Amino acid sequence: MNTPLKITGKTGVCGVIGDPVGHTVSPAMHNAAFSALGLNFVYMPFRVPKKDLADAVQGMRALNIRGLNVTIPHKVEVMALLDEIEPSARAIGAVNVIVNDKGLLKGCNTDAPGFMRALKERGIKVKGRTVVILGAGGASRAICFALASGGAGLIILNRTPGRASQYAADITKATGQTVEAMPLNPQNLAVAMEKGRILVNTTSVGMSPEASETLVKSDIIKPQHTVVDIVYNPVKTRLLKDAEKAGAGTINGLDMLVWQGALAFEKWTGHRAPVEIMRKEALRALKGI
Ligand SMILES: NC(=O)c1ccc[n+]([C@@H]2O[C@H](COP(=O)([O-])OP(=O)(O)OC[C@H]3O[C@@H](n4cnc5c(N)ncnc54)[C@H](OP(=O)(O)O)[C@@H]3O)[C@@H](O)[C@H]2O)c1
Numbered sequence: 001m002n003t004p005l006k007i008t009g010k011t012g013v014c015g016v017i018g019d020p021v022g023h024t025v026s027p028a029m030h031n032a033a034f035s036a037l038g039l040n041f042v043y044m045p046f047r048v049p050k051k052d053l054a055d056a057v058q059g060m061r062a063l064n065i066r067g068l069n070v071t072i073p074h075k076v077e078v079m080a081l082l083d084e085i086e087p088s089a090r091a092i093g094a095v096n097v098i099v100n101d102k103g104l105l106k107g108c109n110t111d112a113p114g115f116m117r118a119l120k121e122r123g124i125k126v127k128g129r130t131v132v133i134l135g136a137g138g139a140s141r142a143i144c145f146a147l148a149s150g151g152a153g154l155i156i157l158n159r160t161p162g163r164a165s166q167y168a169a170d171i172t173k174a175t176g177q178t179v180e181a182m183p184l185n186p187q188n189l190a191v192a193m194e195k196g197r198i199l200v201n202t203t204s205v206g207m208s209p210e211a212s213e214t215l216v217k218s219d220i221i222k223p224q225h226t227v228v229d230i231v232y233n234p235v236k237t238r239l240l241k242d243a244e245k246a247g248a249g250t251i252n253g254l255d256m257l258v259w260q261g262a263l264a265f266e267k268w269t270g271h272r273a274p275v276e277i278m279r280k281e282a283l284r285a286l287k288g289i
Helices: 026-037 050-062 077-081 087-092 110-122 138-149 161-175 187-194 238-247 252-268 275-287
Strands: 012-018 041-047 067-070 096-099 106-110 130-134 153-158 179-183 198-201 226-229 247-251
Touching: 012 026, 026 041, 026 252, 026 275, 041 153, 050 077, 050 096, 067 252, 077 106, 087 106, 087 110, 087 138, 096 238, 096 252, 110 138, 110 252, 130 138, 130 187, 138 153, 138 161, 138 275, 153 161, 153 187, 179 187, 226 238, 252 275
Parallel strands: 012 041, 012 067, 130 153, 130 198, 153 179, 198 226, 226 247
Antiparallel strands: 067 096, 096 106
16 A cells, blocks of 8 residues: 655655646556655656746746756647757757756656666567658657667558658668658558567557557557557557467556656656556556546
């Protein structure tokens, strides 16, 4: 049983800034983790519209907020407002975590290592393998950098092909890995799946309320594939159900969500995150959405 949260004069404050934030499961996940470890911290949601981002970051300094998660639409714009950016977050071009060390604000990216950790925990190796990526949005960029830095070759397919080509050029330049870009259509996807061992859906297709949608025809998924869907609502998407039926391995978006949170928690508190408690609370919060 977790100890109930008790706010005192010494309580450390963490939170998330974004717009919207009403759907976030991070408060449930982090408050349960603080409580489980008996840490005197609290985690709050802060809805911050774009026009107020600079004031919110200044407020973090003024109020001595220890840590913030940064979510849509601020992950790129926030970088210019911080004192330091970790090299990996700089390469990705996005920050999802801020650590406040006595007024010095450091921007980090835990989406990328969180994704890699989710794969590692399931025994999936990427070095020397080809990974097929659906989508070239914000999450895709972090994931592509992480995979290429881990030694994977990539095939990126996107509805808007120009974004995939741009990512391919940036990632090849930064990591030296082979990265192909293709327009997203059934023919290209079938060819890519013959070359790739791992498929990652980074698009929002399949997300509730359109949970019956998928970009992947089930007959191109084979037992030798591992299919990762970063959509976490629902936890088991149509794509993952089809992959299971095809005998492929599957990894859901909750794993990445929990690991990016766990790595942020460790940066703010210096304590090892209670990952299983965070997973349980995130799942419980998702069921309540
Ligand atoms: N598990 C986690 O921890 C985690 C972390 C971050 C994000 N996510 C999830 O990942 C998803 C994407 O987030 P994001 O921040 O990367 O969003 P984003 O920057 O808006 O990118 C969305 C991507 O999806 C593509 N897309 C959207 N609708 C499509 C459709 N009908 N057909 C084909 N492609 C379509 C877009 O293609 P175009 O470029 O052509 O528009 C783009 O590549 C969301 O569901 C989000 O909840 C999960």
